[in-house]
Amino acid sequence: MTKIAIIHEWLDSYAGSERVLEQMLLAFPTADLFVLCDFLPEAERHFLHGRTPRTSFIQRLPLAKKRFRNYLQLMPIAVEQFDLQGYDVVLSSSHAVAKGAITGPGQRHIAYIHSPMRYAWDLQHQYLRQAGMTRGLASLYTRWLLHRLRLWDQASAARPDTLLANSRYIAERIQKAWRREARVLHPPVNLAGFPLCEQKQGHFLIASRQVPYKRIELVVEAFAQMPDQRLIVVGDGPSAPLVTAAAAGAKNIELRGRVPQGELVRLTQTARAFVFAAEEDFGIAMVEAQAAGTPLIAYGRGGARDIVIEGETGFLFAEQSAEAVRAAVQRFIAAPALSPAACHANATRFSEESFRAALITEVMG
Template sequence: MRVAIVHEWLETYAGSERVLEQLLDIWPEADLFVVCDFLADKDRHFLRGKVPTTSFIQRLPRARQWFRYYLGLMPIAVEQFDLSAYDLVLSSSHAVAKGVLTGPATLHVSYVHSPMRYAWDLQHQYLRQARMETGLKGLLTRRLLHGMRAWDHASAARPDLIAANSAWIAERIRKTWRRESTVIHPPVDIEGFPFVATKDDYYFVASRMVPYKRIDLVAEAFRQMPDKRLVIAGDGPEMPRVREAAGDAKNIEILGRVPQPDLVRLLQSARAFVFAAEEDFGIAMVEAQACGTPLIVYGRGGASDIVVPDSTGVLFPEQSAAGIRDAVARFESLSIAPEACRANAERFSHAVFRDRLTALVHQGLAAR
């Protein structure tokens, strides 16, 4: 059986690349196709020496710096990949990869991280954050996204089977594409986050400091709870806002970016991991659970797939400092076993991901 794997683009080793890594482990003989490849040499280990086939966008002017500005050309780019010789095509898609063209003899299974968020329900938020709500640039961007929505919806009919990375994304797929999907949670390296049963008396949050993560709300909530210690790790453009929210509170420690071994140690020893973002899934939450650390997290998005309420953590219903304070009080009234948290994390291991995805592929092949 000839297998092709289609991935959006290679720039960093992040969440979608972890899925790609598992696809290459399951189907090591597969050929790899990407819109463009600008991955640094130090991050290429997971490709197992495989050299991807790239699209014409790879060769456009200043593509390394500007490839995202070529978004409007990406539908054309993925449609130029000749996949006619393959029996199985697997696409890892958060933008255009699921739009590749395949023939009736080919099974196409698409693992969808999300429909194109900035073209659908998050368009207004994207334009606001990019300061393009008005003016000529804003008008042109709206026109581009209008066209991308039409193509995205039409191309959603092309995969034979769709896997969604959470129930939240499955609902987004149903809403935007009117397609059904199978929920297969993304693979998490739980072995890289060893279990520790003994906890210290501090709460912990780690994240990139970007607006939607709402670390400022966590800092504000703990500033209003001076008897509870909070440790914050991470860096990014929202750091000044986070520092402002923390004020001069003596119970809040802001570390900035920390090395991976220190991050693991902080996760292992925390009384609970606090998270206020709405995530498509939320790998960091599973990593905390793998360490045996309970969760106090916003209840929308992928968090509801991860947390077992009152058994491995607490969900709060609104993104507000008051909601976080109430959730902390609720958490402190419970007795959550670290062992239960670790057992919960096992549901999201590499092995479980591989088993569920291969079962979906075999189901599709058997139905042909």
């Protein structure tokens, strides 16, 4: 029997990468799980199905439970210390260092890449600005640290035998940063949580955490210029004041803040279209909207290119501006109505079952 090890970076919440890990564990129920550290709350451990992960020395460092990310500079060493002898296949789930695990001859290492470390590569300067470290000794040290991480990141990218990217966009980033080819395996989406609804109401919807790169204010600005089109905005976050300012005086825009999951599902199911202005690695919320039978109006970079079938399940716009959003919305309104059934059928490409089947074929083939 093939002996499999699964490596995940850290466990502290049940979020996007953990949903991928969950499907890996379901696909390979006898695999052993390795993580750098495990501080997952008891209430969120259900997806591990009783597994006790094997942890690294990061687990035992001072203040690690609350500040383990501060030990980023030690994580490359930590992942290299996992003893993986005796495993036929190593499957890593990596957005930082997991793909750097060391394997030997006769072992296959398949790395599922959520993204190369953005803060070490193309978003370094944005990261430094947001952290308030553009000058001074702290800035100099952080730049040196990120330089060292880049060197290790590129060198360790040669270790896996196979790289799987979660979208074409991430495959392009892998090629740019690591000069390696990656095959695309889209992440799994729980389609059952957003059942198909063919009866649409009059509102457009944007639902997202309100952080700068989501560019929610652009969508709000666009709808403020279209007073006859109703927009519902769901979510909150650091950019909420900017979003509120953009909506000031616009009677056609409703800011709902956070809403219960049931209400979010209902709003998504009945929306005329789901609007998305961010450049995402993939974009699970867009797939959920499609599962509900809701067309997309999305920025045409990042994962949206893999999800939207132009003119059939949605429309893409070419730049992040209120004018581009408004033009795309008007194009959507003028076009023949898009089929909710076609949108739902498109979403089935990204189901959990499809992900597990493709992954099993990759590992066992």
